[in-house]
Amino acid sequence: MGIFDTAESALGTVNSVLNFGSALGVQGNMGLNPHLFVTLQDKVSGTSVKARIISYSISNQAEWANKFEGTDGDSKVPILSAILQSGMYSDKLDVLEALNSKTLITKAQSIQVWSGLQPQNISMELEFRAFSDPVTEVEAPIQELLKMMSPVLKNTSLDMAMSTFEAVKGLLKNKGATAKQVHAATDGKLGETPSKIAVSLFGKRFSGATYRIESMEESVDEVRIDSSGNRIYQVVSLSLGSSEGITKSDVISPSGAGSIMSMF
Template sequence: MAAPGQGTTADQQILGSQWSGLSDHLIAKIYPVDNKGLRAGQEQIEVHAPVTAGGNMEATLNWQSPFEQSSPDSKAPALIAMLQSGALVPGMNDFYSFFGWKSKSTSGNADVGTIERNIKKFEGRTGITKLNSTQIFTGMPPIKINVSLVFRAFSDPKREVAAPLQQLWAWALPQKLSGDSLVARAAGGGEGIDGAINSMFPSVAPQLIGFQYKQRTLAPMVIETIGEPIDAPIDQDGYYTEITIPLTLATLTALDRDDLKKIMGPGSYSSN
């Protein structure tokens, strides 16, 4: 493989810094793909860079217990709380005392005493059960990868730092945003289905990418966030000499167990 920044073939170009002696497994590789995760276009451009400490891949699984509100506790929460805590009987006695009435618990009325004893049986009890607290799976967002890519110049800051950084920005931003109004697009969009598409959807979404690192390959993915610390050191021409770029990548869709097997397969370039 040629050094980063040098073309390996007439159609392939690797952008990045030179990291001689560093294991290839420690170099992250980012490249354009189509919506099936296959390399896109004839011009094969890759950005290579090592990942700093702190990079991680995470999945958020949404589990909910929708039956929680079916318990008696949710129907009359204040009353149930007083019964469960044992505060209802003292509250009743305080109520009687406030109006100068005789406490029912000392009135000698057998029926009242029975009621109060039964009320006390609610102390420490709850309506929550295994059934109404059972969780169900409600879905998941795409898997996210948070990484920080390192670029540094050994001889040519423009080629080793500026070029890969510019390419990452080019992949992250929309490929084209229309500046015309709907009326103007309708007038100049042509006829037929192509004209209607150009009028209604004139802009082009950002480029889908693939991400390969160690034994994991995920594609297609999108760049959700990209950062550029503009206070990074520069050379006399204003080009960065060293910079760390934080990226948040996300899979185009949620993944399942079969996709996981493909992700873990060395050399795989698609999660579909």
């Protein structure tokens, strides 16, 4: 039995991609606050991975731009403006001294307007530790994360790919075409992009957002393995990018006052 067979039997059936259900990795909460863990789920296969968060950072970046740049007087007559502002030739013409260090740029030219937003980025270090089963708790979840990150690429020629594309294009022109026909035309011929990932981070903060794994690094300070060569401890660093920028509707308002003591 291979590692993925073992992982599959350990995972069981996930009924819905919107329900994280059982997961590879951490089994239970080890007596810790349940919100100290993150769950990532492949939205196609439904497979979930759960790990304890060692550290994390969340980055949101909005794009602002000066749309009025270049509309000022200094930009329209740059040479003259430079002469006046720098005080050049003021020793030859007294009137130029009065305009030394002056500018035609106004406050209006500095107005920034919103022009878009970048995908949200989540970077985190995850801990996988084996308490009873190194395969289910460490090896299989790490392999599953790598599978989530990886595409499926077909070893086919460009001509075959183009002919498949033309066949699909012909089907799409036919308004009576069915999904079954499109699937039959592409089955086994086209690759698949990496999976979209649903993330449960502390069980709150963002809803509806899907992510992609952009980078994954396994760091080892000390090799810890069992007699079969399976790792019993591993730290994994992940960088996730959201499929779309985070909007107001994606941000979940906090609920309940809670207690600081409940954090520990």
